[in-house]
Amino acid sequence: MALRHLSVKALLFFGLCQVGRRGFASAPEVREAPKKIAIIGGGIGGTAAAFFLRQEFGPAVKIEVFEAGTVGGRLATENIGGYEYETGGSVIHPLNLHMKHFLDRLGQYPLPSQDFLMMFFSKMQNRILSGLSPRADVSSKLAIFDGKELTFEESDWFIVNVIRMLWRYGLNFIRMHIWVEAILDKFMRIYQYQQYGYSFSSVEKLLHAMGGDGFLTLVNQTLEEAMLAEGFSQVFLNDVVTPVTRVNYGQSVRINGFVGAIALAGADSGLWAVDGGNKMVCSGLLYHSKAELVPARVTAISMKMRPSKTGSAANFYEVNYVGESGAAHSTYDIVVVATPLHQGMSDINFSGFSPPIPTHFSGRYHQTVATLVHGLLNVSYLGTTEKPENFFVSAVLTLDKKASEIHSLSSLNPVKIPKGYSRSPASQRKVWKIFSSQPLSQKNLQQIFLSWDSVFEKRWLAYPSYSPPHRRTPPFILHDRLYYLNAVEWAASAMEMSAISARNLCGSTRKKEEFSFAVWPDGGGK
Numbered sequence: 001m002a003l004r005h006l007s008v009k010a011l012l013f014f015g016l017c018q019v020g021r022r023g024f025a026s027a028p029e030v031r032e033a034p035k036k037i038a039i040i041g042g043g044i045g046g047t048a049a050a051f052f053l054r055q056e057f058g059p060a061v062k063i064e065v066f067e068a069g070t071v072g073g074r075l076a077t078e079n080i081g082g083y084e085y086e087t088g089g090s091v092i093h094p095l096n097l098h099m100k101h102f103l104d105r106l107g108q109y110p111l112p113s114q115d116f117l118m119m120f121f122s123k124m125q126n127r128i129l130s131g132l133s134p135r136a137d138v139s140s141k142l143a144i145f146d147g148k149e150l151t152f153e154e155s156d157w158f159i160v161n162v163i164r165m166l167w168r169y170g171l172n173f174i175r176m177h178i179w180v181e182a183i184l185d186k187f188m189r190i191y192q193y194q195q196y197g198y199s200f201s202s203v204e205k206l207l208h209a210m211g212g213d214g215f216l217t218l219v220n221q222t223l224e225e226a227m228l229a230e231g232f233s234q235v236f237l238n239d240v241v242t243p244v245t246r247v248n249y250g251q252s253v254r255i256n257g258f259v260g261a262i263a264l265a266g267a268d269s270g271l272w273a274v275d276g277g278n279k280m281v282c283s284g285l286l287y288h289s290k291a292e293l294v295p296a297r298v299t300a301i302s303m304k305m306r307p308s309k310t311g312s313a314a315n316f317y318e319v320n321y322v323g324e325s326g327a328a329h330s331t332y333d334i335v336v337v338a339t340p341l342h343q344g345m346s347d348i349n350f351s352g353f354s355p356p357i358p359t360h361f362s363g364r365y366h367q368t369v370a371t372l373v374h375g376l377l378n379v380s381y382l383g384t385t386e387k388p389e390n391f392f393v394s395a396v397l398t399l400d401k402k403a404s405e406i407h408s409l410s411s412l413n414p415v416k417i418p419k420g421y422s423r424s425p426a427s428q429r430k431v432w433k434i435f436s437s438q439p440l441s442q443k444n445l446q447q448i449f450l451s452w453d454s455v456f457e458k459r460w461l462a463y464p465s466y467s468p469p470h471r472r473t474p475p476f477i478l479h480d481r482l483y484y485l486n487a488v489e490w491a492a493s494a495m496e497m498s499a500i501s502a503r504n505l506c507g508s509t510r511k512k513e514e515f516s517f518a519v520w521p522d523g524g525g526k
């Protein structure tokens with residue numbers, strides 16, 4: 001694990017100083033080990049939770065993962081012409097250490113094939129693939145489109161790009177890298193905390209531990225406000241930052257500064273994806289954790305009491321669900337909700353809780369439509385006069401203009417790169433992915449493509465619709481031993497954030513004292 005600027009000694013020292021401070025959930029008595037745990041949602045958050053909880057409680061505890069749809073959730077692929085393509089979460093940052101760790105761990109074990117779900121139940125297949133690894137790299141080329149023409153096209157020459165950027169935006173570009181890097185540096189502290197078993201009862205406390213008051217301010221103001229305050233120019237925000245927030249979060253620079261920084265980090269070099277599809281990590285974690293997959297939709301969670309040996313009453317949870325064979329219910333000591341509790345995403349009734357837990361928290365999720373088209377691009381749509389056979393641009397980002405109803409247009413590589421595969425020009429028929437907030441009409445498609453032979457559309461409720469300043473984020477802890485992972489998405493939604501949230505949960509179940517106050521009073525302290 002990288003120790004970026006943070007010395008273990010310092011952490012231990014401060015850690016010792018903090019021991020004894022009562023955390024949010026520290027109960028004086030030693031709790032009985034849980035016998036049964038329910039996890040609701042088989043996306044990266046839920047499956048990572050299964051993995052960490054197995055590590056935490058050992059082989060005896062029974063872990064059940066409820067999944068109403070497909071394992072992977074917002075990590076999903078679609079088959080087009082015999083190849084699979086990512087339709088949801090696609091890239092992973094090189095410093096996303098949990099995702100890296102999962103790959104390392106899962107890479108060492110034989111894994112079941114992609115039709116894991118089928119295998120899990122029928123056990124008819126026994127096709128075992130080798131472990132997981134990152135996907136091979138294919139070079140890419142970026143351009144920015146204003147709805148009429150390309151305002152920027154990356155050159156194959158690095159130095160040409162640097163000179164153009166300096167010419168147009170002065171030092172803004174370099175300063176942006178430094179700004180994002182400094183935020184990432186603080187972000188990395190979370191791995192140290194987690195390694196030492198610390199966990200946080202709210203998103204705000206987690207953010208505060210990483211970056212002090214600076215991070216709390218960042219998450220409660222827009223990216224635009226944050227960057228203007230840092231001296232970046234409005235032109236730079238409009239021309240360079242906006243296209244990045246549009247492709248990564250389908251929204252403008254009015255998203256919060258923290259998720260904005262994550263979006264900008266998502267334009268770094270060295271991004272990677274999982275060979276065979278990112279969702280393979282989810283099925284891998286599930287398999288590795290020996291959790292049982294329950295293909296059912298959870299409809300309600302209610303709190304029940306049973307008398308305990310010590311005389312005081314202990315609570316447990318009844319989970320109601322509807323599967324193929326109808327409605328049923330089961331009881332658990334710990335329940336982990338690993339799906340957003342928002343309109344249109346999950347409808348879970350909580351009963352018997354005081355104060356009550358809402359079915360939907362306030363705030364909504366933003367719709368991003370992913371349209372995958374196998375066809376021939378009309379390069380004139382991009383206002384370029386380049387010949388299609390010379391047009392190698394693989395990612396077109398867009399400005400926030402009325403004229404561009406699309407958020408991005410990119411040429412997709414399959415999740416498994418075939419031998420001898422390379423970047424091909426626009427004169428060849430290939431798979432393009434368009435992100436937009438509204439579904440594309442037939443007319444839209446006719447403008448963008450000369451011809452096509454297949455269109456696949458997926459309407460995601462993709463990530464929160466961010467509009468700082470914000471009210472309080474939803475809690476991680478809904479009730480004693482009832483946890484909510486997706487609260488973290490209100491700081492930022494990403495695979496790694498769900499994994500961090502899953503790891504955070506384990507400290508909570510252990511009742512270790514929370515590291516809840518500033519370790520570095522200035523939030524800096526390298």
Ligand SMILES: Cc1cc2nc3c(=O)[nH]c(=O)nc-3n(C[C@H](O)[C@H](O)[C@H](O)COP(=O)(O)OP(=O)(O)OC[C@H]3O[C@@H](n4cnc5c(N)ncnc54)[C@H](O)[C@@H]3O)c2cc1C
Binds near residue numbers: 066069089296
């Ligand atoms: C188009 C798009 C692009 C993205 N790009 C990136 C990217 O490049 N990099 C990145 O890091 N992140 C990206 N993200 C974000 C990332 O995909 C998500 O943050 C992450 O996958 C969330 O995982 P999760 O497990 O927390 O939630 P989910 O993946 O949503 O998992 C929740 C699961 O719970 C299930 N469920 C819901 N309700 C119930 C119920 N009542 N009972 C049983 N099961 C239920 C759902 O079917 C779902 O499978 C992107 C997302 C989208 C949509």
Ligand SMILES: *[C@@H]1O[C@H](CO)[C@@H](O)[C@H](O)[C@H]1NC(C)=O
Binds near residue numbers: 299300347349
């Ligand atoms: C949730 O509770 C409300 C009111 O108690 C009820 O009307 C609704 O049908 C319940 N929904 C589910 C999915 O159980």
Ligand SMILES: *[C@@H]1O[C@H](CO)[C@@H](O)[C@H](O)[C@H]1NC(C)=O
Binds near residue numbers: 378381447449450
């Ligand atoms: C390609 O796009 C240009 C510009 O939008 C348009 O004028 C032209 O008609 C399109 N070509 C075809 C064959 O649709």
Ligand SMILES: *[C@@H]1O[C@H](CO)[C@@H](O)[C@H](O)[C@H]1NC(C)=O
Binds near residue numbers: 216220469470472
């Ligand atoms: C966010 O800022 C608003 C005012 O801009 C303030 O009222 C609110 O308390 C802040 N929220 C948090 C969580 O700091």
